[in-house]
Amino acid sequence: MDKSDWKKKIKKAMDDNGIEKSRFSMVVDTLADILEQRDNAFEEFINSGGEACIVKTSDRGAKNIAKNPQIMIWLDLNNTALAYWRDLGLTPAGLKKINSESVQNKGGGNGLEAILARIST
Numbered sequence: 001m002d003k004s005d006w007k008k009k010i011k012k013a014m015d016d017n018g019i020e021k022s023r024f025s026m027v028v029d030t031l032a033d034i035l036e037q038r039d040n041a042f043e044e045f046i047n048s049g050g051e052a053c054i055v056k057t058s059d060r061g062a063k064n065i066a067k068n069p070q071i072m073i074w075l076d077l078n079n080t081a082l083a084y085w086r087d088l089g090l091t092p093a094g095l096k097k098i099n100s101e102s103v104q105n106k107g108g109g110n111g112l113e114a115i116l117a118r119i120s121t
Contacts (some may be wrong), residue, residue: 001035002036003032006032010031010032014088024088031085031088034077034084038077038078041073045070045074052067052071053066
């Protein structure tokens with residue numbers, strides 16, 4: 001998928017979860033870029049044979065099995081994207097955190113700040 005398709009998909013997921021999109025436009029843009037790069041990295045991995053492990057030859061001629069650098073790039077981009085998904089509230093833990101912060105900001109919750117906010121209104 002390209003960046004614009006990812007942006008549409010991310011924004012739809014945010015709508016489905018009731019998350020305000022306007023506050024996160026730069027984050028959505030960055031996440032869409034990361035996901036496009038991740039997809040491209042995976043396509044390159046598949047086109048190169050899709051082997052998770054490769055044989056590397058050291059400068060002394062020893063042959064060693066190593067993780068394919070292309071899959072490592074994909075994994076790194078995937079983990080980075082997951083952090084963005086979480087920050088946008090698009091994972092269960094991320095959504096729970098956003099919802100609890102929203103409740104606290106509106107004077108809900110059960111902390112001292114929430115109690116003082118309820119008393120002062």
